Structures are given as structure tokens and as C-alpha cells.
Amino acid sequence: MAKITYIEHDGTQHVIDVKTGLSVMEGAVKNNIPGIDADCGGACACATCHVYVDAAWKDKTGTPSSMEESMLDFAENVEPTSRLSCQIKVSDELEGLVVRMPESQH
Amino acid sequence: MQPQDSKVVIVGAGHGGGLAAAYLRQYDHTGLIVLIGEEPIAPYQRPPLSKAWLKGEADAESLKLKPDSWYAENNVDLRLSTVVSEINRGARTVILSSGEVIGYDHLIIATGARARALPIPGADLNGVLELRTAADAERLKAAIGPGKKLAVIGGGYVGLESAASGRALGAHVMVIERESRLLARVACEVLSSFFQSYHEKQGVAFELGASVEALEGKDGHITGVRLADGRLIECDAALVGVGAVPNEELARDAGLECTNGVVVDLDARTSDPHVFAIGDVTHRPLPLYERNFRLESVPNALDQAKHAASAIMGRAQPAPEAPWFWSDQYDLKLQIAGIPFDADAILVRGDVASAKFAVFHLKGDLVQAVEAVNAPPEFMMGRRLLEHRTPVSREKLADTTISMKEVAV
Numbered sequence: 001m002a003k004i005t006y007i008e009h010d011g012t013q014h015v016i017d018v019k020t021g022l023s024v025m026e027g028a029v030k031n032n033i034p035g036i037d038a039d040c041g042g043a044c045a046c047a048t049c050h051v052y053v054d055a056a057w058k059d060k061t062g063t064p065s066s067m068e069e070s071m072l073d074f075a076e077n078v079e080p081t082s083r084l085s086c087q088i089k090v091s092d093e094l095e096g097l098v099v100r101m102p103e104s105q106h
Numbered sequence: 107m108q109p110q111d112s113k114v115v116i117v118g119a120g121h122g123g124g125l126a127a128a129y130l131r132q133y134d135h136t137g138l139i140v141l142i143g144e145e146p147i148a149p150y151q152r153p154p155l156s157k158a159w160l161k162g163e164a165d166a167e168s169l170k171l172k173p174d175s176w177y178a179e180n181n182v183d184l185r186l187s188t189v190v191s192e193i194n195r196g197a198r199t200v201i202l203s204s205g206e207v208i209g210y211d212h213l214i215i216a217t218g219a220r221a222r223a224l225p226i227p228g229a230d231l232n233g234v235l236e237l238r239t240a241a242d243a244e245r246l247k248a249a250i251g252p253g254k255k256l257a258v259i260g261g262g263y264v265g266l267e268s269a270a271s272g273r274a275l276g277a278h279v280m281v282i283e284r285e286s287r288l289l290a291r292v293a294c295e296v297l298s299s300f301f302q303s304y305h306e307k308q309g310v311a312f313e314l315g316a317s318v319e320a321l322e323g324k325d326g327h328i329t330g331v332r333l334a335d336g337r338l339i340e341c342d343a344a345l346v347g348v349g350a351v352p353n354e355e356l357a358r359d360a361g362l363e364c365t366n367g368v369v370v371d372l373d374a375r376t377s378d379p380h381v382f383a384i385g386d387v388t389h390r391p392l393p394l395y396e397r398n399f400r401l402e403s404v405p406n407a408l409d410q411a412k413h414a415a416s417a418i419m420g421r422a423q424p425a426p427e428a429p430w431f432w433s434d435q436y437d438l439k440l441q442i443a444g445i446p447f448d449a450d451a452i453l454v455r456g457d458v459a460s461a462k463f464a465v466f467h468l469k470g471d472l473v474q475a476v477e478a479v480n481a482p483p484e485f486m487m488g489r490r491l492l493e494h495r496t497p498v499s500r501e502k503l504a505d506t507t508i509s510m511k512e513v514a515v
């Protein structure tokens with residue numbers, strides 16, 4: 001279990017306990033948090049689960065696969081801290097993680 | 107009455123129905139939502155049924171769109187194992203098979219599609235399977251252990267994904283297809299032959315241009331597939347994956363316009379302003395291609411769930427999107443955007459032999475569709491170019507040393 005803070009583009013915060021083993025995307029979708037669409041349900045095929053991971057969490061959230069990197073390279077509003085949240089697995093290590101959502105996923 | 111107080115009844119608790127309820131709540135709809143579904147489980151994702159779930163890489167809980175507790179917490183009256191047998195538009199009610207009558211202000215029909223049945227002798231034998239629901243997937247999984255012989259009838263996406271998962275589980279797989287190539291209805295020839303040779307390398311056998319005459323069995327269980335040329339393909343189970351038909355009968359009986367699906371507009375509204383339809387059951391406008399079509403994909407169900415929820419709430423509609431689709435087989439990720447309507451040329455970018463390429467379908471200098479194998483840049487950029495109707499240079503597009511970011515003219 002890890003407490004994750006999801007921040008919508010307009011600043012609205014959602015603090016959610018997400019079970020170990022789920023992805024950061026699933027934590028948002030299963031709790032109906034707006035701003036993460038996840039059209040492909042975690043197949044790394046859509047890039048509509050794009051989030052910005054606070055710099056302090058870069059190492060703990062792991063390195064993106066080459067598939068994720070090239071999806072991100074062509075997504076909109078990308079920043080160096082961009083990740084696809086379906087590719088970040090939740091563990092106790094991520095207690096306190098903060099992710100921010102882009103203005104739009106499409 | 108304010109739009110947020112309206113009572114919404116959703117028929118069909120699948121991907122589209124579940125999402126429509128979720129979007130209504132996200133858009134601050136507070137009235138009662140009744141979500142009625144024939145299946146015994148809350149809305150779940152079907153794509154993993156032929157992929158990760160079938161291979162044992164995802165559990166049932168992870169397939170669910172929302173946790174079971176979400177519905178009650180959000181005042182969604184989820185009625186499972188419940189069939190709607192009639193819509194009475196005059197009275198604005200739906201009638202359940204139990205006889206119970208439920209009134210609505212807005213109705214959303216999200217009844218999806220069902221697997222097309224094979225009208226041949228033996229289709230009712232044990233071990234003749236289809237794959238549409240979680241229950242179907244349980245039966246298929248039980249039938250494809252190591253050394254088992256699986257015949258897949260129909261070389262479409264569901265058939266090929268199941269073949270790949272079957273191989274991963276150690277089953278012998280034979281795919282039988284009536285057309286002379288795989289994916290004949292849904293992909294171009296470059297892709298058909300690529301997927302065939304990739305599957306062959308993984309040990310899948312094919313019978314193309316083969317028509318199935320009967321399914322034969324012993325003691326009520328299938329033992330083989332009889333082809334029209336007389337040969338018998340022995341098997342322990344057969345998966346019939348020959349397409350899907352829309353569950354439009356409810357709508358048609360209620361006098362709503364249907365032509366291969368319930369006819370809807372860009373708000374997902376049917377010919378009755380109080381009735382919407384979304385997902386696989388609809389025949390919808392595709393403004394990019396100036397025609398109407400029936401799509402079977404999650405992104406489409408999602409798109410239309412947003413359309414219906416926005417229309418009910420009087421919200422502006424999200425920007426139109428190109429249809430898209432994905433499929434996972436072995437280590438291949440296929441991503442398709444658009445539909446190759448009106449295309450006059452096919453252009454291959456990348457190297458087919460190295461399993462990293464994209465096929466662009468062009469109409470003049472416009473992208474009509476892109477089919478990308480392990481090629482996310484081509485898919486992502488191709489989709490954007492086609493949505494924005496951006497002209498591209500064919501020379502640049504064919505040249506992989508030029509980034510997808512530079513191919514526009």
C-alpha cells in the first residue's frame with residue numbers, strides 16, 4: 001500500500017491509498033479521478049495515462065521501457081518528468097508519491 | 107428538471123455501459139443511474155481475455171473497470187444477471203425479463219455485440235468455444251493446457267491473439283481461415299503476410315482458403331474440424347472467432363432506426379432524443395471519412411460514452427478523435443489509427459523483416475490510416491497527422507532517417 005497524491009491540472013488534489021501491485025494509473029482510474037483516461041487499460045498503447053512525476057521520485061519510479069519512451073516522445077505536453085502511469089507499479093517504496101496530470105490526455 | 111438530476115438507465119453493463127456511468131459521475135451528474143447487465147460480474151475489460159489474462163498474466167480483479175464498492179458509493183444501482191427484454195419509449199420505461207418496470211429520463215443502450223455463430227453441424231458439441239465474455243475465457247483457458255490441440259476457426263484479431271496465448275501455454279494451434287489471407291476484413295496484405303509468418307515461426311499452423319463443413323465429435327465432445335475438401339483437422343477444442351453481430355434487437359423492436367447497428371449521431375443519440383446508444387452496438391458517423399460505420403473497439407466505446415454523458419449533461423463535446431485499435435501478440439504490439447477508406451496508395455515505412463514497421467494508407471498527401479508494428483512514433487504521429495488532416499511528403503515518410511516529426515510538408 002502507498003499513499004499517492006494525484007494533482008489535476010487545475011490544482012485539485014486527490015490523496016489515495018493504492019494497493020501494492022496495481023499501477024499508478026489503476027489507482028486513479030479505479031477511484032474515478034479525472035485527468036487519467038487510460039484508453040488502452042494499461043497496454044502501453046495509448047499514452048492517455050500521461051503524468052508528471054515529481055523529480056524527487058524519479059529513481060524510485062524506475063526507468064521507462066523503450067516502448068514507453070518512444071510513446072512519450074510523441075505525446076503532447078511532454079516534459080522531462082513525463083511518465084505513462086500504467087507503467088509505474090505501486091510498492092511500499094512509493095509511499096508519498098506525487099504525480100501531476102497534464103491539461104489534456106488527447 | 108436540471109440535467110444533473112435526470113434518471114439515467116443504462117442497458118448493458120459492459121465496457122461502454124460502465125464508462126458511461128463513470129463519466130456521468132465525473133461530469134457531476136447526481137441523479138440515479140441504473141446500470142443493468144446480463145453478465146454476473148460488474149463491468150470489466152475484454153481485451154485481456156485473449157491476451158494477458160488468458161496467459162495468466164492478469165487476474166480477474168485487475169480486469170474490472172471499477173472496484174465492486176464503487177457502484178453503491180456513487181449511487182449507481184448495478185443490477186447484474188439481469189436482462190432487459192423490452193424498451194417502451196412511449197412510457198419511457200424498460201421492462202426486465204422478471205417483469206419489473208424501470209422508468210427513465212434518459213436511456214443509454216450499450217448492449218454490445220455477440221460472437222457470430224457458425225451455422226454448421228456439430229456447433230453445439232462440448233469443446234466448441236467462443237470468446238466474448240469472462241465466462242467464455244474461463245472455458246477457453248481450461249481447454250488449452252500443454253500438448254492440447256486447439257483449432258481456431260477464423261483468422262481475425264481474437265483468433266490470432268488466442269493462438270498466440272495458446273502457444274504461450276504450450277498448446278498446438280491450427281488456425282483455419284476461409285479467406286486466402288489472415289485479418290482479411292481488418293488489415294492490409296502486408297500485415298496479413300507478416301502476421302502469418304510470425305505466427306508460423308512460433309509454431310502455429312494455418313489452413314487458408316479453407317471452408318469448414320462440420321464439427322465432429324465423440325460422446326458429445328468435439329474431436330475434429332471437417333473441411334470442405336474432406337480432410338479432418340483433429341482437435342481437443344475449437345475456438346470459433348468469425349466476427350461479431352450487434353445486439354440491436356431491443357432497439358429495433360422499440361422502433362429505433364438500425365442498419366448493422368443502432369443509428370446514432372455525434373452525440374450518440376438515436377432517432378429518439380431521450381435514447382442514446384454507445385459502443386459495438388452502434389452505427390455511427392465518422393466525420394473524418396464522411397460516412398457511417400460500426401466499430402468494435404474500446405476507444406470507440408469510450409469516445410461514445412463521453413458523447414452520451416456530455417449530451418445528457420449539456421456539456422460541450424470533446425474534440426473528435428480518429429478511431430484506433432491495438433492488438434498484442436507475442437512480443438508484437440500492433441497499433442492502428444484510422445480506417446483505410448478511399449486510400450489510393452500504401453506506403454511501408456521501416457523494415458518488415460525486423461518486425462518494426464508501419465503501413466501508411468494515403469489519399470493523395472493525406473494519411474487515411476496507419477498500421478504500426480512495434481512502431482509507436484509512426485502510430486502516435488500518424489494518428490495526429492490524420493486527425494488534423496495534415497498533408498505529408500511521401501518521400502520523407504518512406505525515409506526512416508527522417509523523424510516522424512518532420513514528415514509533414
Ligand SMILES: Cc1cc2nc3c(=O)[nH]c(=O)nc-3n(C[C@H](O)[C@H](O)[C@H](O)COP(=O)(O)OP(=O)(O)OC[C@H]3O[C@@H](n4cnc5c(N)ncnc54)[C@H](O)[C@@H]3O)c2cc1C
Nearest residue numbers: 118120121122143144152153190217218385386402403404
Ligand atoms: C477477446 C476480445 C478481445 C478484444 N481486444 C480488444 C483490443 O485489444 N482493443 C480494443 O480496442 N478492443 C478489443 N475488443 C473489443 C472491445 O472489448 C469491445 O469493443 C468493447 O467491449 C465494446 O463495449 P460495449 O459496451 O459496446 O460492449 P460489451 O463490452 O460487449 O458490453 C455489452 C454488455 O451488454 C450486455 N447485454 C446485452 N444485451 C443485454 C440485455 N438485453 N440486457 C442486459 N444486458 C445486456 C452484455 O451481456 C454485455 O455485458 C476485444 C473484444 C474481445 C471479445
Ligand code: FES
Nearest residue numbers: 042044047049086
Ligand atoms: S493506459 Fe494506455 S498507455 Fe497507459
